[in-house]
Amino acid sequence: xIPLIFFMPVLQLLVLSNAATYEIKNIKFNIVDYDQSHxxxxxxxxxxxxxxxxxxxxxxxxENSEESFKKNQAKLIxxxxxxxxxxFRSQGLSGVQLVINAEDGSAAxxxxxxxxxxxxxxxxxxxxESSVMPEPVPxxxxxxxxxxxxxxxxxxxxxxxxLVVLVTMIGTFLSGMNVVKEKEIGTIEQxxxxxxxxxxxxxxxxxxxxxxxxxxxxxxxxIGIIVFKIPMLGSPLIIFMLASVYMFVVLGMGxxxxxxxxxxxxxxxxxxxxxxLFILMGGIFTPVESxxxxxQAIAYFNPVAQFNRAMRMIMLKGSGFKDVLPTLYFxxxxxxxxxxxxxxxxxxxxx
Amino acid sequence: xxxxxxIESENLTKKFGHFTAVxxxxxxxxxxxxxGFLGANGAGKTTAMRMLCGLSIPxxxxxxxxxxxxxxxxxxxxxNIGYMSQKFSLYDDLTITENINFYGGIYGxxxxxxxxxxxxxxxxLKIPEMHTGKLLVSLPLGWKQKLAFSVAIIHEPKIVFLDExxxxxxxxxxxxxxxxxxxxxxxxxxxFVTTHYMDEAEYCNRVSMMxxxxxxxxDTPYNLKKExxxxxxxEVFVKIARGR
Numbered sequence: 001x002i003p004l005i006f007f008m009p010v011l012q013l014l015v016l017s018n019a020a021t022y023e024i025k026n027i028k029f030n031i032v033d034y035d036q037s038h039x040x041x042x043x044x045x046x047x048x049x050x051x052x053x054x055x056x057x058x059x060x061x062x063e064n065s066e067e068s069f070k071k072n073q074a075k076l077i078x079x080x081x082x083x084x085x086x087x088f089r090s091q092g093l094s095g096v097q098l099v100i101n102a103e104d105g106s107a108a109x110x111x112x113x114x115x116x117x118x119x120x121x122x123x124x125x126x127x128x129e130s131s132v133m134p135e136p137v138p139x140x141x142x143x144x145x146x147x148x149x150x151x152x153x154x155x156x157x158x159x160x161x162x163l164v165v166l167v168t169m170i171g172t173f174l175s176g177m178n179v180v181k182e183k184e185i186g187t188i189e190q191x192x193x194x195x196x197x198x199x200x201x202x203x204x205x206x207x208x209x210x211x212x213x214x215x216x217x218x219x220x221x222x223i224g225i226i227v228f229k230i231p232m233l234g235s236p237l238i239i240f241m242l243a244s245v246y247m248f249v250v251l252g253m254g255x256x257x258x259x260x261x262x263x264x265x266x267x268x269x270x271x272x273x274x275x276x277l278f279i280l281m282g283g284i285f286t287p288v289e290s291x292x293x294x295x296q297a298i299a300y301f302n303p304v305a306q307f308n309r310a311m312r313m314i315m316l317k318g319s320g321f322k323d324v325l326p327t328l329y330f331x332x333x334x335x336x337x338x339x340x341x342x343x344x345x346x347x348x349x350x351x
Numbered sequence: 352x353x354x355x356x357x358i359e360s361e362n363l364t365k366k367f368g369h370f371t372a373v374x375x376x377x378x379x380x381x382x383x384x385x386x387g388f389l390g391a392n393g394a395g396k397t398t399a400m401r402m403l404c405g406l407s408i409p410x411x412x413x414x415x416x417x418x419x420x421x422x423x424x425x426x427x428x429x430x431n432i433g434y435m436s437q438k439f440s441l442y443d444d445l446t447i448t449e450n451i452n453f454y455g456g457i458y459g460x461x462x463x464x465x466x467x468x469x470x471x472x473x474x475x476l477k478i479p480e481m482h483t484g485k486l487l488v489s490l491p492l493g494w495k496q497k498l499a500f501s502v503a504i505i506h507e508p509k510i511v512f513l514d515e516x517x518x519x520x521x522x523x524x525x526x527x528x529x530x531x532x533x534x535x536x537x538x539x540x541x542x543f544v545t546t547h548y549m550d551e552a553e554y555c556n557r558v559s560m561m562x563x564x565x566x567x568x569x570d571t572p573y574n575l576k577k578e579x580x581x582x583x584x585x586e587v588f589v590k591i592a593r594g595r
Contacts, residue, residue, distance in 0.1 A: 186438030193404050193434040194457045195426055349425045351408045 005174075009166040009216055013223060016162050024110050028056040029076035030065040037085035043096065043122050047078065052114045062099075075101045076111055088126065148316045156231065159224040160311035161284035167217050167243065168278065168304055171250030172257075172271050174209045179258035179346075180267040192348045202343060206251045213247045214240065233318030242310055242324060245331040249303045252338025259345040278304040306330055357382045357510060357541050358403060363412035363421075365398050372398040374564035375412060380543065382509070385536050387552050388545040390561030391592055396545040397437060399561070400512050403543070404434050417509045430458075433503035433511035433540075437518070441499050443488040447478060450487060451502060458506035472501045475531075493524035497531065504535055511535060513544040517551065529554050549585040558584075560591045567591050 029047065033040050047053045056074045059065050068074040079097035088094035098115050102108035149156050182188040191201060221239070224230040254271065261267040281288075281295060282304035288296055299305045310327045313319035358380035365373040373395040380386045390396050401407040403416050405425030414421045417431040441450045448469055455465045473483060476497050487495060496516060504511050513532075517525045529551065536542050544555070552558050552572060559569040568575060568591055572584055581587045 185443070186436060187440050187442060189406065189436045189438070190434065190440035190454075191457070193406055193429055193432070193436075194454070195430040196457050349405055349408060 005170065005212060006216065006219065009170070009220060010223060012166065013159065013162055013220055014227075016158070024107055024114075025052055027053050027076060027111055027114070028074045029053050029078060030057045030059065030068055030074045031055065031078050031080070032059055032062050032065050033078075033080045034060065034082040035080045035084035039085040039088065039122075039126060040080045042125070043078070043080065043119070046118050046122055047115075050114070050118060053118075066099075069099075069101050075107075076115065078115075155228050156316065157312070158284075159228055159230045160315050161282075161308050163217060163220045163224065164282070164304060164308045164311055165279055165284060166220060167213050167247070168250050168307075169275060170216055171209060171213050171247055172254040172275060173268075174212065175206060175251045175254030176257045176267050176271045177254075177264055178205060178209075179255065180261055180264050183258075183262060184264060198343055198346060198348065202255065202339075202346065206248075206255065209251055209254075210244075210247050213250075214243060217243050230315065232315055234314035234320065238321055238324060239311065239314055242307065242328055242331065245328065245335055246303065246307050248335035249331055249338055252335055252342050255342040256338060256345060259342055259347075278302050281305065282308050284308050303331065303334055355382075356380060357418075358386075358414070358416050358543065360403070360414040361412055363399065363402060363414045364410050365395075365402060365407065366410045371564050373402070373409075376561075376564075376566045378559055378566060378569055380510075380541060382541055383536060383539050384557065385532065385542045385544065385555045387555030387558035388543065388561065389547075389549075389552055389558050389588065390545075392547075394561040395564040396561055397514055400514055400543070400545060403428075404432060404512055405429050431509045433506070433508040435499050435503040435511070435513045435516050437514045439492075439495060439499065441487055441495065441502060444486055446486055447473070447483045447490075447498060450498070451505065454502045455505050460506060468505055472498075472505075476501060493520050493527075496520055497524070497528060500528065500531055504540060508540065510541040510543060513542065515545055515547065517546065517548065525551070549583065549588055552584040552588075560588065562592060562594075 031044055033044065044055075048055050053076070057065065057068060062077065062079055065074070065077045065079075069077070077097075077099040079099060081095065081097070084094050084096065096119065098112070098119075100108045100111050100115075179188070182191070217240070221232075221236065225232055253274070257270050257274075258267050261270060280286075281291070281299050281302055283299065284304070288299045288305055288309075291299060306327050310319075310324045313323060356379040358378075360379070361377045362375040363373060363377070364371065364375050376399060388396050388400065398407065402409045402421055403414060405416075405421060405428040408425075409421060416428045419425075419427040419431070421428065442453070445453065451469050451472060452465055455468060460468065473480075476494065478494065478498075482490065487498075490498075500511075500513070500516060503513075517528055520528065525548070532542055532544070532554075544551075546552065555572065557569065557571050558575065560567045560575075568578075568587075570578065575581075575587050576583065579587045579590045581590060
């Protein structure tokens with residue numbers, strides 16, 4: 001069990017943080033070029049030259065090209081109509097159609113963005129070349145500066161979040177399954193008939209998992225910093241201070257679940273229910289800010305969301321103790337409530 | 352409160368919804384006695400025992416165990432009793448010594464006392480040294496049950512409750528088990544035991560026969576045999592269970 005507890009998270013960290021990405025690369029696209037002109041070739045070469053697009057197929061029929069959508073071979077069809085260049089030169093206006101496979105809405109949005117950037121580039125080139133516009137149009141040039149994750153590195157953003165997921169899962173499952181397991185095998189009866197105090201029982205049950213959780217976090221942070229070169233701008237001490245209280249939140253939650261259930265199956269089901277909810281609404285994969293207002297209100301009471309936010313603040317922005325103080329207070333209250341409920345629900349004598 | 356009884360029960364009742372598991376049972380147990388609690392499966396033996404151990408609050412009636420009330424003083428009762436449940440209740444994934452240390456620790460035994468007890472128990476149970484470091488799961492059931500009993504009385508309680516302690520155990524081990532019970536009784540421990548085995552009933556000082564949550568009969572094995580005109584306890588049991 002111990003090797004498993006440490007092996008699984010490492011694997012998860014390595015796989016998830018590399019695979020779970022919003023960055024879309026190697027988008028396969030088809031060309032349907034009815035124009036076969038200088039401009040159309042220019043457009044195609046701009047797409048193929050970019051890092052994001054890979055040419056899949058060239059054909060002369062949109063219908064044929066659509067077949068490759070259905071076979072999942074392409075995500076984008078660029079349809080260049082006849083007289084593409086001619087219209088541009090004679091009327092100063094011409095069209096090109098981008099057909100995007102939008103099964104996955106967010107991916108389609110990203111593909112759309114990339115494609116628009118490329119066609120805008122071409123627009124400028126063509127305008128200059130054909131001198132339709134004699135003078136440059138006055139424009140506001142916008143300069144970008146990406147703070148805190150200047151290279152927009154996805155792994156940098158993900159690792160803190162995945163560490164939060166790991167610690168949460170370990171805490172909830174280990175504590176959630178443990179007491180129920182004793183109910184199943186019957187050893188709990190032997191403890192309940194002894195004069196052991198409730199707080200002794202619960203401390204004894206939770207301390208090992210607390211240490212495992214904290215150890216796991218330390219281990220994961222090390223891997224994040226060494227293997228993934230994740231920045232650690234803030235103080236690790238603040239992270240561990242938050243984590244030490246956060247562990248009580250998740251352990252208390254697990255313990256509460258196990259006092260409410262009679263079998264490991266039930267406990268597993270309930271634990272999963274809440275974890276999936278907490279993790280999906282935790283702002284790890286999708287930003288909390290883009291959720292509807294009611295979901296954001298719920299997210300406020302989601303410990304995973306709070307810890308995730310704090311982790312990113314500390315690691316990526318170097319936020320200090322004062323910045324995460326509200327989160328710490330929140331955890332203290334949350335942990336107290338969870339633990340009190342768990343202690344209250346745990347009965348040594350049934351009525 | 353009379354001091355000549357260590358367990359006293361008066362109309363003790365436990366209901367689960369509309370079902371009455373234990374129906375107004377009254378009895379008293381003397382210190383040092385081996386008190387047998389007999390009955391068919393589902394007669395209410397375990398439920399009655401759980402109430403006396405402070406694991407379950409009665410629905411009505413009165414009872415004291417070692418002078419403590421089963422409603423309000425469950426934790427004091429727990430300090431004074433040992434309990435061995437129907438299910439095997441030691442930790443299979445701990446070694447023999449770890450189990451002894453763990454349960455001894457819960458009852459607050461000092462380190463030196465624990466060490467002394469461990470040596471005594473290993474010697475008593477004739478467990479070879481090579482096995483003491485092994486996980487319990489690898490031991491035969493007979494040894495496990497004897498160990499469980501020893502652990503149940505490790506803190507030298509006034510009363511020990513045994514819920515079908517010899518279920519599934521071979522006759523020789525059962526005999527050894529009862530030797531241990533006799534020794535405990537000899538040392539002044541009151542033994543409250545439920546069983547299915549009618550030969551074991553003969554070993555008790557007094558037995559009570561439970562039928563459908565009520566005590567149908569309570570006396571010494573000798574008197575019961577005479578009363579029901581039976582050759583052995585088995586016949587007594589059959590006669591009572593069938594309602595004569």
